[in-house]
Amino acid sequence: MIKEEHDLPVMGASQGPAPMATTVINIQTETPVPDHIVWSLFNTVYMNWCCLGFVAFAYSVKSRDRKMVGDLIGAQTYASTAKCLNIWALVLGIILTLIFIILFFTGALVFSINTFHTLRQQRGYH
Numbered sequence: 001m002i003k004e005e006h007d008l009p010v011m012g013a014s015q016g017p018a019p020m021a022t023t024v025i026n027i028q029t030e031t032p033v034p035d036h037i038v039w040s041l042f043n044t045v046y047m048n049w050c051c052l053g054f055v056a057f058a059y060s061v062k063s064r065d066r067k068m069v070g071d072l073i074g075a076q077t078y079a080s081t082a083k084c085l086n087i088w089a090l091v092l093g094i095i096l097t098l099i100f101i102i103l104f105f106t107g108a109l110v111f112s113i114n115t116f117h118t119l120r121q122q123r124g125y126h
Contacts, residue, residue: 033075035063036082043086047093056085 037060043053063078 031072033063033067033072033079034083035060035067035075035079036086037061037064039086040082043089043093047089049089049093049096052085052089052092056082056089059085 037057040053040057040060044057045053047053059078059082063075063082066072066075066078
């Protein structure tokens with residue numbers, strides 16, 4: 001809030017102090033609404049298990065559109081949904097990627113052990 005004070009000369013009055021006029025200007029600061037569009041784009045490209053990254057990206061774009069038209073409540077709602085979807089996409093993506101890596105290396109280990117046993121049996125070692 002900015003407060004300005006001005007001296008106003010009064011015509012026909014004595015040379016005493018002039019009345020003070022006060023002007024108050026209310027400046028509203030715009031609350032930033034994060035739309036999480038970069039995070040959503042990352043999840044869309046790299047962690048798009050169950051298409052959650054793509055859906056989060058769609059909500060982020062909707063949030064940005066709402067922010068552009070001045071609907072901050074709608075933008076905040078879409079941004080909140082996008083954040084929740086991004087969290088789920090990231091957690092699910094990390095868990096499923098780790099499971100895939102574990103299964104891949106377990107399968108490779110089982111395959112190499114079976115191959116080793118098969119070769120031993122073919123050479124006559126028991």
